[in-house]
Amino acid sequence: MWQPDGWDVRVRLGVLAPHADVGPESELQAMAPEGVRVHAARVPFGAMTTGGLMDPTIPHAPLQAFVEPPYIDEAVSLLAAAPIGAIGIGFTSSAYVVGAEGEHKVVDRLMERSGGIPVVATCTSAVAGLRKLNANRIAHFDPPWFDAELNRLGAEYFRSQGFDVVAHMSCGLPSSQRSINPSELFAWITSHTPADAEAVFIGGNGFRTVGIIAALEQDLHRPVLTANQCLLWGLLQAANSAAKPANYGQLFTAT
Known part of the structure; x- marks a missing residue:
């Protein structure tokens, strides 16, 4: 009998994560229902060091820099080369700094690099x-x-x-x-x-x-x-997937 090998999936989702942060992909994959796989691309984040360490209070400048060219744009291009259904920005605080209009502009810019693959922002999904x-x-x-x-x-x-x-x-x-x-x-x-x-x-x-x-x-x-619950909800919708996680909130059961 063959064992599961990760190839037979219903949908693959991408997430753009700070280079030293395992949180977004860990939580997304934990919530993901059967047949949904999450693949991360790393984006440099100046407030994090090796091992995922950061200061007790993160400075604001790296938050805005995270969503500025060129690094996140290049990460989208690389991730979009894979068979991905949608790409999520796994970063809340940049939206706080640039505001809702700025977040929409970031998504529009990244869509130009994604080859038509939907790009989903955390706060917009929230x-x-x-x-x-x-x-x-x-x-x-x-x-x-x-x-x-x-x-x-x-x-x-x-x-x-x-x-x-x-x-x-x-x-x-x-x-x-x-x-x-x-x-x-x-x-x-x-x-x-x-x-x-x-x-x-x-x-x-x-x-x-x-x-x-x-x-x-x-x-x-x-x-x-x-944040990650909303991002997964937005990603599944953008990828036209009917998959729904169980036991992760009313957001996934609302009709």
Whole structure:
């Protein structure tokens, strides 16, 4: 009997990830239903060093540089040479810095390099997902390595798209990717989500979040969206795939 070898898939998805960050592809593949495979292309990110290490607070300049030519454009061209159904930008904070209009311009530019393969942005997908769920009042939380100004820019991003951001802050947890504990993050989110929030959005594609989505929704009784969850949802739609992950939130079950 032949063993699975990874070749028989329904759809292959690409993700553009910071060069030292394994978070986006790890969470995307963890959520991906059977027959969906995720392939990453690396883009230099000046705030990360070998081993995925970064400062407790990331500077803003590398966030904008991540989506500027030439590196991310070249990564798209290389990834688009593979049999990929859609390509996602696995990076939340650049959208905060350049704003919604700037994010759309980045996507348009990268589409010129993708050979017609759809390019999907994380925050654009989050906006579409919140609208799909009819959620207007949102609580917006970010990783602890996002400073107050970056978190504010994120809140302004969503306000510019018509949402009422009833609370926004960076999570008060150890500022290291490897130090994020799902139990501690769950407790922090549940204790800081205001009663009037219709949904929760958790930013940061390098933030360990998707494992607690179902538990948070059960406890909070409202939709919970995260960066990589929204990106996968957007990628599957862009690739015209009917595949749906199980146990990763109301976003995938909304009709």
